[in-house]
Amino acid sequence: MPDRHFWRPGGDxxxxxxxxxxxxxxxxxxxxxxxxxxxxxxxxxxxxxxxPTCTDCNAVLRAELPGPEPGLFG
Ligand SMILES: [Zn+2]
Numbered sequence: 062m063p064d065r066h067f068w069r070p071g072g073d074x075x076x077x078x079x080x081x082x083x084x085x086x087x088x089x090x091x092x093x094x095x096x097x098x099x100x101x102x103x104x105x106x107x108x109x110x111x112x113p114t115c116t117d118c119n120a121v122l123r124a125e126l127p128g129p130e131p132g133l134f135g
Contacts, residue, residue, distance in 0.1 A: 066122060070112035071098030078118035093118040 066078045077092035084100065091097050094117035101108075 066093060068114070068118075069100060070104045070108040071096075071100060073098050074108070074112050075115045076109070076112040077115045078122055093121045 065082045066080055067083050068076050068078050069084055070076045071090075071092065073096070075098075077094065077096060077098055079090050079092055086102070087100060089097060089099050092115065094115055096115075096117075
């Protein structure tokens, strides 16, 4: 069972994934992709809209999904 994670825009204006169920008030955190980012208590709506999803975090999480990757049977 993969660990739970949540997405949150960081100080680098990228939406990273973080380990855990939810944000617990920490002002800085190391993301799934290994980047240390500042976290703000109240990201603006703009942050959520503008911040692109971190492709590195996405790749790490996808790799942790159970089951074979599509394409392995091709
Ligand atoms: Zn990331």
